[in-house]
Amino acid sequence: MIIETEKLCFSYTKGGRQILKDIDLSLGEGEVMSILGPNGAGKSTLLNCIATLLMPDSGIVRLCGKDTREMKPKEVASILSYVPQNHVPAFSYTVFNFVLMGRAPKVGMFERPKDEDFEIVEKTLEEIGLSELKDKPYTEISGGERQQATIARAMVAEPKAILFDEPTAHLDYGNQLKTLRIIKSLKEKGYAIIITTHNPDHAIMLGGTTAILDREGRLTVGKSEEIITEERLRQVYGTELSLIHMDEVDRDVCVPPNL
Amino acid sequence: MRNLKRAAALLLVLVICFSFGACGKQGTVQPDKPKADTIVITDMMGREVEVPADTKNTTVASTYGVVTPFLSTLQIPDRVLAANFKNKQFFRLCEDPIINTGNIGTTVNLDSEALAATNPDVYICKISDQEKIDIATRLGIPAVTLSAEIPEEVLKAYEMLGKLLGCEERAQAIIDYLKGELADIDDLAAKIPEEDKVTAICMGSLLSRVAGEDMLQTMMIERVGGKSVVKGIVGEEERYWADCGVEKVFELDPDYIFVTSSAVLDYSMDDFYTDSSWSGMIAVKNRDVYQIPAKLDSWDMPGPGFILGMYYMMHCMYPDVCTAEMLQTEVNDYYNFFYGKTFTGEEIGYEF
Amino acid sequence: MRRLATNSKKNFYAVGFDLLLLAILAGCIVMALCSGKYPITPKESLEVLFGEVFGKGGVYSEMTKNVVMGLRIPRITASILCGVMLAMSGVAYQSIFKNPLISPDFLGVSNGACIGAAIAILMGLGGIYLSGFAFLGGILAVSITVLIPTILKSESNIMLVLSGVIVGGAMSSILGFIKYVADPETELAAITYWTMGSFSYVTMAEIKSVILTMVIPMLILFGMSWWLDILSMGESEAKSLGVNIKLIRNVAIACATLMTASSVCISGTIGWIGLVIPHFARMCVGPNNTKLIPTAGLMGGIFLLLVDTITRTISMAEMPVSILTGLIGAPFYAVLLYRQRKTIS
Structure with a gap:
């Protein structure tokens, strides 16, 4: 297993609302997990705990079988890359240099990226289709391109797993699909992938496993087609939703009722 | 390679910075003036300063306004190269040529470049003004400090300047005059x-x-x-x-x-x-x-x-x-002795 | 590989730009050597320089030598060094706090260093203690400035700037108090000198006493310049990239503060350079700290050298350098902001 958690508990304030309660999940090579849940359930918190950006109250996170409490940030980062929600940095680094920062786990303190690092960045940019933009300031490209650059940055670290925090948020329809396609191709390359999303269709399209985080901090995990039911969706989103099988695409689609 | 180039550029800056500070072998220095004999005088901070022995030709520059009346009353206008005036109008009335001398700054700010350009034999500043002393020393100009805050210091200052500028006679005459006046004042005060x-x-x-x-x-x-x-x-x-x-x-x-x-x-x-x-x-x-x-x-x-x-x-x-008559006589006496002419109350602004 | 080539080509331009700046700096040094009320020709100044430093002979008068070696060289060296230090630490602070609106002065570092130096003077200490106390004062000031937004649980850029205003104000009050209790005969003048920002009385000995605390942190900062890029992405981003953020951040703050404090030690507080020069340099070579730090350093050196040369040539009684850096820096900064108005929202 690449990512494993055992009885993970977390709350932001001592004795406050428990955001995560006894979370157990595991993910292997080439597996994808979509985390669904209502606003404020703690989907991002869970990702942050796995990425060791937050310290859990109790429970263990293991990466490649190793307890993260005994790992240096660098070791964690070389197994696991994190694609945060879109944000604009204070300085307008070029796309190339932005992506280059993903090589940080491979570069020593007081050292700089070497030719080898540049080559990997070049290759990844080409793979993801951003070569044309590499000398443009990161702050001046579109939201979709920025999302792709952030994914490229996660890839250049050559990790085993990539975590996506709402990768489709703030993107138009086309870019949402583009991002999902990239995620799917990453899965096929063998990365273990966790994404958080608000759209059940995305979970269905990505396949793999789906986990639903409820307001009590409990996580229900299972195969996507099994876990996503009308009953559960109603519980999560507090509204009637229909799951209809569409023959044209040969999968279930989630349809909201009329207003 | 790119690191190397960058490091080289940085190193170059450092080398430039450092090399300026370093002292290597020296070139040939041609003195401006022939090396003259020197004498040592003690200034008013008790510093021993080496000054030219040819005191009758010693030129002087100062940034300290207090010094100017001393230089004026010692009557060596040709040798004062720069002075700072608290009030130029008075010296204009005296028709003292000292008003035409240059300026190298004020009591607070010394214009070090101007001091170098003026290049006097001696620079006079206020006591304890270490920074100005230091600048003059770096330029190879002896710095003499002066203070005249109390009557005894005024007398001492005249004595020192007399020695420094080769006008001991005039300085002694002034000292005698001031001492005489002080004795007169003491006599008058004793009567009260x-x-x-x-x-x-x-x-x-x-x-x-x-x-x-x-x-x-x-x-x-x-x-x-x-x-x-x-x-x-x-x-x-x-x-x-x-x-x-x-x-x-x-x-x-x-x-x-x-x-x-x-x-x-x-x-x-x-x-x-x-x-x-x-x-x-x-x-x-x-x-x-x-x-x-x-x-x-x-x-x-x-x-x-x-x-x-x-x-x-x-x-x-x-x-x-x-x-009032005694006072007027003393005023006339004083200006006659120091500046060679008298001034009415309207001219320089006094009344009693 | 073709793309790699374009990348290194860009790099080549950046190095070329730095070399150009270096040439300009050299030109400015020669110009500064021969400007001033004491007339010295470029030929003479170079002759003295080569004669005194490299022992290459040449004939020159004693006063020319004294003016060049005693007055102008210390001033030129000090103003270049301080310009380099202030600009580089400005770049570093802006990256560390991911905020292009701050500078050593805004963070209260300069004033803090000033207080440290003033306390050292009050205690009758000098030499290495002076830079040590200045450094402690600077570190204390920057720590308080950073602490205030943390206590208020606000990460916004404006909060950091406001916090800097608070600390800066408090620091200048403390400085006023220290001046008040100082012995006017012996200490006051020295303390006032720190707050004014001037190279009038700088000596080679003073420069030598801080050269190590300038150069060593400069080299460290230069060595970790790529990591400053990552630091400027924000704390959680940097952490998720596997960066030991605490270590890098603390080392960078210590270096930048030491550089600012050392420059305060020889020249007093000089405003604007740490703010304007990094902006200008960023416009020329982009935000990469690897390129930015040397370029900003060179620009800072050139700028302060020019400003100091102007102050000592145009005015009768020498005015503090800060007056000119402010007069040039403020409108210049306004123009920069106008040109960058799209990127700074």
């Missing part, structure tokens, strides 16, 4: 009976500021038979004005109030009589508030003029001991 003695203070540029017990103005009051009331009051700086506050001045309540002429006042002389808060003071009630003359040549500034300030104070406090 103890029970007739009055109290006085000297105000500074602010209504809350008085001359402290160690200042020239307080010494002048005491020497001419007045009783000082500022015992224990001293300025933050030695021999400098004390900011004791207006209420303290009310509490001191002296018989006479003198106001300095050596600084620009933050108030007018009329304020004492028009501002009702001052009306309770003895000196104000008796209309005994006086500004020390003169408008163009201060009589209470560090320098030889303190003699006139003393006579003036004595005249104000004890008009029977020092009459």
Whole structure:
């Protein structure tokens, strides 16, 4: 297993609302997990705990079988890359240099990226289709391109797993699909992938496993087609939703009722 | 490779910076003037300074305004290359050629480049002004310090400048004159009976500021038979004005109030009589508030003029001991001796 | 590989730009050597320089030598060094706090260093203690400035700037108090000198006493310049990239503060350079700290050298350098902001 958690508990304030309660999940090579849940359930918190950006109250996170409490940030980062929600940095680094920062786990303190690092960045940019933009300031490209650059940055670290925090948020329809396609191709390359999303269709399209985080901090995990039911969706989103099988695409689609 | 280039660029900057600081072998230095013999004189900080032995031709530059009357009264205008004037108008009236000399800065700021361009044999500055001494030394110009805050220092300053500039005779004549005047003042003051003695203070540029017990103005009051009331009051700086506050001045309540002429006042002389808060003071009630003359040549500034300030104070406090005629004679005498001409009250601004 | 080539080509331009700046700096040094009220020709100044430093002979008068070696060289060296230090630490602070609106002065570092130096003077200490105390004062000031937004649980850029205003104000009050209790005969002048920002009386000995505390942190900062890029992405981003953020951040703050403090030690507080120069340099070579730090350093050196040369040539009584850096820096900064108005929202 690449990512494993055992009885993970977390709350932001001592004795406050428990955001995560006894979370157990595991993910292997080439597996994808979509985390669904209502606003404020703690989907991002869970990702942050796995990425060791937050310290859990109790429970263990293991990466490649190793307890993260005994790992240096660098070791964690070389197994696991994190694609945060879109944000604009204070300085307008070029796309190339932005992506280059993903090589940080491979570069020593007081050292700089070497030719080898540049080559990997070049290759990844080409793979993801951003070569044309590499000398443009990161702050001046579109939201979709920025999302792709952030994914490229996660890839250049050559990790085993990539975590996506709402990768489709703030993107138009086309870019949402583009991002999902990239995620799917990453899965096929063998990365273990966790994404958080608000759209059940995305979970269905990505396949793999789906986990639903409820307001009590409990996580229900299972195969996507099994876990996503009308009953559960109603519980999560507090509204009637229909799951209809569409023959044209040969999968279930989630349809909201009329207003 | 890219790191290497960058490091090389950085190194180059460092090398440039460092190499300037480093001292290697020296080139051939051609002295501006033939190396002259030197003598050693002790300046007023007790420093021993090597100065040219050919004192009769020693040129001098100064940034210290107090020095200018000394240089003027020693009558060596050709050899003063730069001076700083508190009031140029007076020297213009004296027709002293010293007003045409250059300027290399003020008491606060020395223009080091101008000092180098002027290149005098000796540079004179205020005592304890280490930074200016240091600059002059770096330029190879001997720095001599001077202080003239009390009568004894004025005499000492003349003696030192006489030696430095080869005008010992003139310096000695001035010292003798000042000593004679001081003796006369002491004689006059001795005539005042103890029970007739009055109290006085000297105000500074602010209504809350008085001359402290160690200042020239307080010494002048005491020497001419007045009783000082500022015992224990001293300025933050030695021999400098004390900011004791207006209420303290009310509490001191002296018989006479003198106001300095050596600084620009933050108030007018009329304020004492028009501002009702001052009306309770003895000196104000008796209309005994006086500004020390003169408008163009201060009589209470560090320098030889303190003699006139003393006579003036004595005249104000004890008009029977020092009459207006006596004072006028002393004023004429003084200007005749020091500047070779006399000035009326209208010319330089005094009245009694 | 073709793309790699374009990348290194860009790099080549950046190095070329730095070399150009270096040439300009050299030109400015020669110009500064021969400007001033004491007339010295470029030929003479170079002759003295080569004669005194490299022992290459040449004939010149004693006063020319004294003016060049005694007055101008210390001033030129000090102003270049301080310009380099202030600009580089400005770049570093802006990256560390991911905020292009701050500078050593805004963070209260300069004033803090000033207080440290003033306390050292009050205690009658000098030499290495002076830079040590200046450094402690600077570190204290920057720590308080950073602490205030943390206590208020606000990460916004404006909060950091406001916090800098608070600390800066408090520091200048403390400085006023220290001046008040200082002995005016011996200490006051020295303390006032720190607050004024001037190279009038700088000596080679003073420069030598701080050269190590300038150069060593400069080299460290230069060595970790790529990591400053990552730091400027924000704390959680940097952490998720596997960066030991605490270590890098603390080392960078210590270096930048030491550089600012050392420059305060020889020249007093000089405003604007740490703010304007990094902006200008960023416009020329982009935000990469690897390129930015040397370029900003060179620009800072050139700028302060020019400003100091102007102050000592145009005015009779020499005015503090800060007056000119402000007069040039403020409108210049306004123009920069106008040109960058799109990127700074």
